[in-house]
Amino acid sequence: MTAIPLWVRRPAGERVGWLRTVDHKEIGVLYIGMGVAFFAVGGVEALLLRAQLATPEAGLVDPETFNQAFTVHGVTMILLAVVPLLVGFANYMVPLMIGAPDVAFPRLNALSFWLSLVGGIVLYFSFLAGGAPDTGWFSYAPLAERAFAPGTGVDYYILGLAVNGAGTIIGAINLAVTILLMRCPGMAISRVPLFVWMTLVTSVLILGAYPALTAALVMLLVDRQLGGHFFDPSGGGQAVLWQHLFWFFGHPEVYIMVLPAMGMISEVIPVFSRKPIFGYAFVAGSSVAIAFLSFGVWAHHMFAVGLGDTENAIFSATSMLIAIPTGVKIFNWIATMIGGRLRMTTAMLFAVGFIAMFVIGGLSGVALAVVPIDLAVTDSYFVVAHLHYVLFGGTMLGIFAGAYYWFPKMTGRLLSEGLGRWHFWLTFAGFNLTFLPQHWLGAVGMPRRVFTYAASTGWGPLNLISTIGAAILAVAMVVFFVNLVRSLRSGEIAGDDPWDAFTLEWSTTSPPPPENFARIPAVTGRRPLWDRKHPEARDQR
Amino acid sequence: MSAAVLGRRPKIGQDRTLLGVVIFIASESVFFLAIVLAYVAYREAGLATAKANLDVVRTAIFSIALFASSGTMAMAASARSGAWLAATMILGAIFLIGQGTEYARLLNEGVGPGSALFGTTFFTLTGLHGIHVLAGLVALAALFTANLGRARAVHAVAWEAVGFYWHFVDAVWVVVFSVVYLGTLV
Numbered sequence: 001m002t003a004i005p006l007w008v009r010r011p012a013g014e015r016v017g018w019l020r021t022v023d024h025k026e027i028g029v030l031y032i033g034m035g036v037a038f039f040a041v042g043g044v045e046a047l048l049l050r051a052q053l054a055t056p057e058a059g060l061v062d063p064e065t066f067n068q069a070f071t072v073h074g075v076t077m078i079l080l081a082v083v084p085l086l087v088g089f090a091n092y093m094v095p096l097m098i099g100a101p102d103v104a105f106p107r108l109n110a111l112s113f114w115l116s117l118v119g120g121i122v123l124y125f126s127f128l129a130g131g132a133p134d135t136g137w138f139s140y141a142p143l144a145e146r147a148f149a150p151g152t153g154v155d156y157y158i159l160g161l162a163v164n165g166a167g168t169i170i171g172a173i174n175l176a177v178t179i180l181l182m183r184c185p186g187m188a189i190s191r192v193p194l195f196v197w198m199t200l201v202t203s204v205l206i207l208g209a210y211p212a213l214t215a216a217l218v219m220l221l222v223d224r225q226l227g228g229h230f231f232d233p234s235g236g237g238q239a240v241l242w243q244h245l246f247w248f249f250g251h252p253e254v255y256i257m258v259l260p261a262m263g264m265i266s267e268v269i270p271v272f273s274r275k276p277i278f279g280y281a282f283v284a285g286s287s288v289a290i291a292f293l294s295f296g297v298w299a300h301h302m303f304a305v306g307l308g309d310t311e312n313a314i315f316s317a318t319s320m321l322i323a324i325p326t327g328v329k330i331f332n333w334i335a336t337m338i339g340g341r342l343r344m345t346t347a348m349l350f351a352v353g354f355i356a357m358f359v360i361g362g363l364s365g366v367a368l369a370v371v372p373i374d375l376a377v378t379d380s381y382f383v384v385a386h387l388h389y390v391l392f393g394g395t396m397l398g399i400f401a402g403a404y405y406w407f408p409k410m411t412g413r414l415l416s417e418g419l420g421r422w423h424f425w426l427t428f429a430g431f432n433l434t435f436l437p438q439h440w441l442g443a444v445g446m447p448r449r450v451f452t453y454a455a456s457t458g459w460g461p462l463n464l465i466s467t468i469g470a471a472i473l474a475v476a477m478v479v480f481f482v483n484l485v486r487s488l489r490s491g492e493i494a495g496d497d498p499w500d501a502f503t504l505e506w507s508t509t510s511p512p513p514p515e516n517f518a519r520i521p522a523v524t525g526r527r528p529l530w531d532r533k534h535p536e537a538r539d540q541r
Numbered sequence: 542m543s544a545a546v547l548g549r550r551p552k553i554g555q556d557r558t559l560l561g562v563v564i565f566i567a568s569e570s571v572f573f574l575a576i577v578l579a580y581v582a583y584r585e586a587g588l589a590t591a592k593a594n595l596d597v598v599r600t601a602i603f604s605i606a607l608f609a610s611s612g613t614m615a616m617a618a619s620a621r622s623g624a625w626l627a628a629t630m631i632l633g634a635i636f637l638i639g640q641g642t643e644y645a646r647l648l649n650e651g652v653g654p655g656s657a658l659f660g661t662t663f664f665t666l667t668g669l670h671g672i673h674v675l676a677g678l679v680a681l682a683a684l685f686t687a688n689l690g691r692a693r694a695v696h697a698v699a700w701e702a703v704g705f706y707w708h709f710v711d712a713v714w715v716v717v718f719s720v721v722y723l724g725t726l727v
Contacts, residue, residue: 104557207568215575227655236658
């Protein structure tokens with residue numbers, strides 16, 4: 001084993017323990033650990049779904065189990081895997097990147113994590129308590145009402161998401177205050193690394209979106225437990241109110257999941273192109289535009305409800321509008337790479353993969369914003385393909401880029417580049433094999449959330465390809481896991497700054513000491529560590 | 542105590558705790574906005590029941606207690622006075638007693654969260670507000686107790702932060718009282 005301390009470089013003999021730590025780095029690692037664990041669980045659920053759908057009229061699982069599996073898969077991946085992974089990296093990196101000793105409220109930070117985790121455990125407890133929720137991750141009313149979902153699954157969904165959401169909201173307050181008030185001398189808001197910018201914008205999105213979900217959950221709880229009528233048409237309520245409230249949360253949630261990943265690749269691409277980011281202000285500003293617009297697009301999830309042509313046209317237009325600031329970022333990243341001295345490390349491969357896959361997901365998103373197209377493919381596998389290109393092809397590849405980039409800072413050891421390449425190419429191949437065919441399946445009419453299909457539909461071959469892709473993806477994740485474990489034990493020693501990077505987290509030890517820096521740094525530009533290493537060629541901003 | 546002893550009051554743009562509380566209140570506002578919007582969306586359907594069952598004058602009197610408690614809270618925060626804090630707690634408790642007795646009467650008359658759309662929206666909206674008042678009272682009590690002990694050890698920002706939250710709870714009631722109770726008069 002190693003003499004290198006993991007996660008935090010504490011003085012000899014000092015032990016705090018995971019249960020009572022309030023160090024932002026250890027809490028960040030706890031968040032990441034939670035995300036990895038739930039990602040594995042959600043992945044197993046996905047494999048179960050794909051195994052059942054591999055061939056027509058298969059009987060591997062019964063319809064009830066299938067419904068529970070796709071519901072819990074969605075909730076798990078979104079709220080218990082991706083969000084904790086992103087919040088975990090933000091927790092670890094933001095104070096380091098802005099030259100702060102910790103977050104603004106260290107104890108509140110621990111509370112956020114434990115609430116998030118307990119929310120996830122409550123959701124999974126439903127399996128032991130008579131059955132998991134089976135109403136889909138967005139749990140539409142009136143299906144989620146007591147009359148149609150009489151078990152306790154939906155109640156655990158309500159409780160789990162509310163508690164998890166409370167943790168996420170508290171975490172967002174903490175990160176926002178940290179970024180606004182704890183920057184080191186000289187670290188103007190126009191100089192903070194772009195990952196910090198994205199975290200700030202994401203925090204604002206969380207604070208605006210999650211309370212709407214909590215409100216909707218409370219109303220559903222009143223309906224189910226107190227006999228209320230919020231979403232009960234027979235009692236005068238309107239089921240569509242749930243959809244409005246849920247998607248008022250649900251669409252910003254998409255950006256909550258993708259903006260931090262965009263922040264990660266905005267750190268990775270400049271370092272491995274040996275250039276400053278192209279158009280810093282545009283990357284930051286376009287995120288603010290995305291955040292603003294994201295609160296005005298929710299009804300594009302509801303085109304098929306029948307809101308009316310005017311409403312549909314307005315939401316179609318706002319949804320297309322959001323492609324503009326998103327496109328701006330794509331150009332920023334490409335322009336950063338042009339003329340750079342590219343180092344195609346695994347982190348960089350994943351960042352470039354993000355751009356390619358996210359563009360596909362973005363384009364199918366613009367297609368879905370066109371009302372007639374949406375009406376044709378709504379609730380079909382086309383939508384499943386689209387959302388996975390955004391959330392796996394986008395967010396997850398971004399998270400892997402961040403993981404390869406920051407793992408040496410967090411552990412003192414490099415991840416293996418050899419296994420990393422296997423991980424990347426297996427992921428890339430498996431991902432496209434899984435989800436590209438689903439565009440065709442959706443276009444020819446295969447609905448999402450069906451537990452099987454007739455052989456006469458002709459959907460068998462494409463489904464089989466998709467399932468083979470999922471198996472390759474699973475192998476890729478095993479490779480990553482092996483890489484994590486092996487590198488933790490015996491990876492190459494990283495040193496403080498293995499990538500010759502630009503930002504403050506690389507100016508301290510790997511892993512950093514409890515208070516992060518021996519002295520609070522002072523900075524004069526956007527790339528403080530570059531400035532320190534190249535005083536003759538300081539950044540002008 | 543004189544202003545010199547009290548020192549400068551913390552500012553939102555500089556103090557972490559105060560900024561955190563303000564951001565928390567902002568997110569709470571989104572939560573209440575959603576609940577109020579649901580009430581408004583179903584107002585027509587429940588209006589007849591509301592007109593028949595709500596006692597606007599009685600609730601107005603109890604509301605004055607809550608509104609007045611914002612004044613006493615402001616006095617408490619500026620002077621760091623336990624007496625004003627106690628007055629705030631009493632006024633807040635009077636408001637809750639008013640709400641509790643109104644609930645008891647409505648439930649006796651057969652108006653409950655499950656009876657019809659009005660009951661569902663009314664009890665959810667006023668109940669969530671009531672829970673927030675209760676949380677505010679807990680915060681006030683914690684501050685009061687800390688102040689009884691070593692008053693100088695109580696950080697200035699604690700007074701400001703608890704005050705902010707209490708004013709927010711009060712402001713929400715201005716909206717709820719207008720929408721729910723005054724709404725029956727038009």
